[in-house]
Amino acid sequence: MENIGRATFGSKFGALMATLGTAVGLGNIWRFPYMCGANGGGAFLFVFLLCALLLGLPVMITEFFIGRHSKKNATGAFDVLAPGTHWNVIGFNGVLAAFLILGFYTVVSGWTMGYMFQSLSGSLNGKTADDFTSDFSLFISSAPRLMFWTVIVVIMTHYIIYSGVKKGIERSAKFMMPLLFIVLFALTIRSITLPGAKAGLQFLFNPDFSKITSATILSAMGQSFFSLSIGMGCLITYSSYFGKTTNIQTTAFQVTLLDTFVAVLASVMIFPAVFSFGIQPTAGAELVFITLPNVFEQLPLGNLWAFVFYLLLAVAAITSIISLHEVVTLYIHEEHHVTRKKAAIYVSAGILVLASISSLSLGIWKEYTLFGLTFFDFLDYITAKIMLPFGGMMICIFVGRRIEKKILKEELTNKGTTSFYFFNIYAFFIKHIAPVAIGLIFLYETGLIHWIMNLLN
Ligand code: PHE
Numbered sequence: 001m002e003n004i005g006r007a008t009f010g011s012k013f014g015a016l017m018a019t020l021g022t023a024v025g026l027g028n029i030w031r032f033p034y035m036c037g038a039n040g041g042g043a044f045l046f047v048f049l050l051c052a053l054l055l056g057l058p059v060m061i062t063e064f065f066i067g068r069h070s071k072k073n074a075t076g077a078f079d080v081l082a083p084g085t086h087w088n089v090i091g092f093n094g095v096l097a098a099f100l101i102l103g104f105y106t107v108v109s110g111w112t113m114g115y116m117f118q119s120l121s122g123s124l125n126g127k128t129a130d131d132f133t134s135d136f137s138l139f140i141s142s143a144p145r146l147m148f149w150t151v152i153v154v155i156m157t158h159y160i161i162y163s164g165v166k167k168g169i170e171r172s173a174k175f176m177m178p179l180l181f182i183v184l185f186a187l188t189i190r191s192i193t194l195p196g197a198k199a200g201l202q203f204l205f206n207p208d209f210s211k212i213t214s215a216t217i218l219s220a221m222g223q224s225f226f227s228l229s230i231g232m233g234c235l236i237t238y239s240s241y242f243g244k245t246t247n248i249q250t251t252a253f254q255v256t257l258l259d260t261f262v263a264v265l266a267s268v269m270i271f272p273a274v275f276s277f278g279i280q281p282t283a284g285a286e287l288v289f290i291t292l293p294n295v296f297e298q299l300p301l302g303n304l305w306a307f308v309f310y311l312l313l314a315v316a317a318i319t320s321i322i323s324l325h326e327v328v329t330l331y332i333h334e335e336h337h338v339t340r341k342k343a344a345i346y347v348s349a350g351i352l353v354l355a356s357i358s359s360l361s362l363g364i365w366k367e368y369t370l371f372g373l374t375f376f377d378f379l380d381y382i383t384a385k386i387m388l389p390f391g392g393m394m395i396c397i398f399v400g401r402r403i404e405k406k407i408l409k410e411e412l413t414n415k416g417t418t419s420f421y422f423f424n425i426y427a428f429f430i431k432h433i434a435p436v437a438i439g440l441i442f443l444y445e446t447g448l449i450h451w452i453m454n455l456l457n
Helices: 012-023 026-038 042-070 076-081 089-121 129-141 143-163 166-192 198-205 214-227 234-239 248-276 287-297 302-335 340-360 375-402 405-412 423-446 448-456
Strands: none
Touching: 012 166, 012 234, 012 248, 012 302, 026 042, 026 089, 026 214, 026 248, 026 287, 026 302, 042 076, 042 198, 042 214, 042 234, 042 248, 042 375, 042 405, 042 423, 076 089, 076 375, 089 129, 089 143, 089 234, 089 287, 089 302, 089 340, 089 375, 129 143, 129 287, 143 302, 143 340, 166 198, 166 248, 166 287, 166 302, 198 248, 214 248, 214 375, 214 423, 234 302, 248 287, 248 405, 287 302, 302 340, 340 375, 375 423, 405 423, 423 448
């Protein structure tokens, strides 16, 4: 992490951009619409917004506190703030979560790259919605093709981490992120002007609250944590590079708002097209990949739009992959006294194994399941719905119980030079409300609550 623009992080803009780089990624553009489609549309969006604002934002501020106050990596931070205790287990949970996320995130990034090249070769031309759906099934069941793209993504990321060109990546991300916004806007306009688009907007903005179940709430909470990159130490590591004058509350607020905005925008881009082309909103992980080619088809220079879109999405994905890779690499490097370069090699090799298994679990190894889920879905479930909320809950408990309020306030107000109007509410919330809320959602969905109730009776 030494190279992640320490100099730029001194500026507020640098801190904001770096954090946005990890937050905005496939989670917003690929995962959010598919989760939303599978969990009832508007009702999911509503719960997601509540989770992002009421749980995500306070947890993010708390992670920023831990990172900037300790100036350490995900596990090291807990050793500094609570020496000689086992609180560093929270950091370890994060490191493991990062590694497991990489196991499926790199696979989806591989799909993005594959589609980018397909758009170049013009193979998206002149096809119907059904063709795009069967093309995708063919794409993910072709083991060599999938493996090829996954390997390319891992090698590219490894090269970036290994040669320390993160500054370059960050600089290009600063330029490509705004470009991604522009392309998203343009595609959204095309999508909402398609015939029958209204049904998609209704699906999204006319919530049917009867669709909210405990599974919807857990999915929405998991999605908010995943999308904001919280609960797993990534933001602890990043904020250890924040300058003394970086305003933690404003940065957290801006990141939450922008990240949520991208997710909503991506849905406004997807759902009108989903309904217009008669695609099932519950299609699952392939939703974005089977919907968007139809929109590109409707645009002049469709192949060019497709190419630019997949390229920008790949860049957004890679900035997130780097942050995930970094958490694991830094942990091995610092805690196990391995050189940075060696640590990076171990991590990349590990991802390659994990990603290969999860990639094949969608095709030829489909029948092998864990708890009824393919390996790919299992990695997604255990990280987003279990490990990240668990991490977030423990982070709140840790700061709420172990850290003096005075120290917390000093750090969050830059030693009293900025104001934090709702500090007392925030402190009460992370100590008493957030851990209980996260814990209950968690116990309820995993069925543990029934087990505990039975024990008590
Ligand atoms: N937030 C990223 C995204 O939305 C994914 C991610 C999760 C990155 C956790 C880092 C840590 O794509």
